[in-house]
Amino acid sequence: MKKNLILYILLWLCKFGYGQNALYIPPSITGSSFNLNIQNGNTQFYSNINTPTFGINSNILAPTLIVNKWDIDTFNVTNSLTGFGNSTTIHWHGLHVPAKADGGPHQIILQGTTWSPIFQILNSAGTFWYHPHGNNKTDLHVSKGIAGMIIVKDSIESAILLPRKYGIDDFPLIVQTKSFDILNQIAISTEEDTSVMVNGTVNPYLYVPSQVIRLRLLNGNSMRSFNFGFSNNYPFKMIASDGGLLNSAIPLTRLRLAPGERAEILLDLQSIQGDTIYLKSFSSELPNGIYGAATVTGMMGGSIPDYNLNPLNGADYNILQLIVGMQSINPVIIMPTFLTPSNFDTSYTISRNFVLSPDSLNSAVEQVIGPFNINGSHFDMNTINETVYLNAIEKWRITNQTGIAHPIHIHDVQFRILNINGGSVPNYEQGDKDVVMVMPNQYVEFVSKFVDFADDSIPYMFHCHLLHHEDDGMMGSFLVKDTTATGNVDLNVQSKVSLFPNPTKDGFQIIANQTGSISMKIMNGLGEVVIMRDGDIDNAFISLENIPSGYYILQLRIGKSIISKKIIKY
Numbered sequence: 382m383k384k385n386l387i388l389y390i391l392l393w394l395c396k397f398g399y400g401q402n403a404l405y406i407p408p409s410i411t412g413s414s415f416n417l418n419i420q421n422g423n424t425q426f427y428s429n430i431n432t433p434t435f436g437i438n439s440n441i442l443a444p445t446l447i448v449n450k451w452d453i454d455t456f457n458v459t460n461s462l463t464g465f466g467n468s469t470t471i472h473w474h475g476l477h478v479p480a481k482a483d484g485g486p487h488q489i490i491l492q493g494t495t496w497s498p499i500f501q502i503l504n505s506a507g508t509f510w511y512h513p514h515g516n517n518k519t520d521l522h523v524s525k526g527i528a529g530m531i532i533v534k535d536s537i538e539s540a541i542l543l544p545r546k547y548g549i550d551d552f553p554l555i556v557q558t559k560s561f562d563i564l565n566q567i568a569i570s571t572e573e574d575t576s577v578m579v580n581g582t583v584n585p586y587l588y589v590p591s592q593v594i595r596l597r598l599l600n601g602n603s604m605r606s607f608n609f610g611f612s613n614n615y616p617f618k619m620i621a622s623d624g625g626l627l628n629s630a631i632p633l634t635r636l637r638l639a640p641g642e643r644a645e646i647l648l649d650l651q652s653i654q655g656d657t658i659y660l661k662s663f664s665s666e667l668p669n670g671i672y673g674a675a676t677v678t679g680m681m682g683g684s685i686p687d688y689n690l691n692p693l694n695g696a697d698y699n700i701l702q703l704i705v706g707m708q709s710i711n712p713v714i715i716m717p718t719f720l721t722p723s724n725f726d727t728s729y730t731i732s733r734n735f736v737l738s739p740d741s742l743n744s745a746v747e748q749v750i751g752p753f754n755i756n757g758s759h760f761d762m763n764t765i766n767e768t769v770y771l772n773a774i775e776k777w778r779i780t781n782q783t784g785i786a787h788p789i790h791i792h793d794v795q796f797r798i799l800n801i802n803g804g805s806v807p808n809y810e811q812g813d814k815d816v817v818m819v820m821p822n823q824y825v826e827f828v829s830k831f832v833d834f835a836d837d838s839i840p841y842m843f844h845c846h847l848l849h850h851e852d853d854g855m856m857g858s859f860l861v862k863d864t865t866a867t868g869n870v871d872l873n874v875q876s877k878v879s880l881f882p883n884p885t886k887d888g889f890q891i892i893a894n895q896t897g898s899i900s901m902k903i904m905n906g907l908g909e910v911v912i913m914r915d916g917d918i919d920n921a922f923i924s925l926e927n928i929p930s931g932y933y934i935l936q937l938r939i940g941k942s943i944i945s946k947k948i949i950k951y
């Protein structure tokens with residue numbers, strides 16, 4: 382293994398001097414029905430060297446899905462992978478969807494079959510992603526290339542003057558490192574991920590216009606964190622975290638992203654036309670314990686074998702060259718300050734504790750390499766670890782008693798970080814999040830509300846997003862249960878309910894033709910409830926006279942089902 386590593390470092394040094402490559406921008410697709418074919422491919426990361434890869438509708442990676450809040454979309458995901466044992470799943474990371482549509486380990490897509498979840502986009506505008514989440518194969522399938530970005534749009538984001546021309550002033554950047562074995566096959570569970578790539582392009586460059594540009598950063602790595610920044614400490618502003626827009630743009634020169642985390646940043650390039658700057662990782666500044674820092678050394682002195690042979694660990698290295706050219710048509714030239722007001726209810730009534738521990742308490746090395754457990758358990762397909770009640774607001778405390786930092790991801794919801802070790806939260810982590818890094822010997826507390834979707838048997842996942850740890854079982858499951866209804870969007874019921882007239886000037890009638898109780902709420906684009914009624918509302922006229930014109934969402938609870946409809950008031 383050591384001999385191989387020396388070879389790789391030599392190869393890496395050679396590659397470093399290699400020519401640069403134009404950054405690949407994955408194609409974007411939009412609409413209400415998405416056909417996604419998971420297939421085998423071949424990619425030349427380095428000229429004349431073919432490497433077998435996996436991709437969706439392409440040799441590697443996946444199209445960027447551009448979806449609109451409130452739309453009901455169908456995703457036909459076909460597993461066309463060949464080779465033994467390549468059943469997989471596709472998880473919509475960060476999206477708030479029913480458990481049966483979530484794409485966790487329970488929604489296996491066997492080879493040669495198609496999985497077709499249908500769900501409404503309920504998230505606010507932001508950058509999300511989709512990737513495999515199968516039991517024990519997440520690292521392999523993501524590393525082989527299956528990962529794509531999801532861009533959610535909504536009316537609030539659209540009203541802000543921001544760059545949003547995909548591939549012109551608004552760029553998806555899926556940042557990853559990979560290991561290759563001597564046969565140029567992608568390898569996992571090594572410390573030899575010396576190839577840095579963006580959107581599958583090594584040594585990439587990108588021509589960007591000399592105006593305000595938007596970069597959607599996704600750390601799509603298995604293990605490695607990045608400490609993003611630019612050459613000469615060129616300043617940037619962060620506008621969105623995992624779950625979407627922040628309250629206001631935050632000026633930064635560094636931004637740490639762990640695997641699974643996203644951020645949208647703005648750069649004002651007006652003053653440097655003709656120049657070049659580099660997106661870099663300043664990994665020399667990462668503290669001990671974070672995979673990617675100079676050291677990952679536990680309390681008992683254990684460290685990851687071969688870790689210090691990887692030249693990226695603790696180094697400051699280039700990720701993407703930006704060559705600043707001419708302005709595009711109708712450039713954005715002003716950075717916004719105020720973005721969107723925050724409305725997140727943190728009045729929790731239930732607290733849960735989760736402790737991350739190494740299985741072996743007396744091995745110094747296992748403190749940093751695992752296997753790790755959560756509250757003493759490893760993931761089991763047939764076990765439900767936690768049960769949450771629908772509409773509960775809960776505080777979760779994650780305590781890390783291992784020697785390595787773990788980015789903890791929770792499905793179904795976005796959360797707000799209340800405190801880190803009882804102290805303050807950095808401003809760039811104060812927005813909506815679905816991944817949080819928990820440092821060794823620290824705890825993080827966050828709060829979330831578990832709304833809209835309940836299921837009596839299919840759980841959501843919470844887990845470490847270091848894919849090697851996740852595959853080793855550092856994952857648990859939680860059910861969201863409704864004591865009064867299943868909470869599932871029932872499309873059979875949905876199709877039978879109509880609103881008339883819609884669009885409307887002053888009000889509408891609900892035609893449900895259902896027996897039993899119906900309750901109703903109407904929410905505005907901020908998710909605020911503007912009208913609520915229950916009781917005998919089937920065929921009743923609902924007045925909209927007292928609310929302003931615009932788009933609204935009607936949510937009806939009929940018996941055990943919840944359905945949603947869009948209403949337009951003009």
Ligand SMILES: [Cu+2]
Pocket residue numbers: 753786787788845846847850851855
């Ligand atoms: Cu972990």
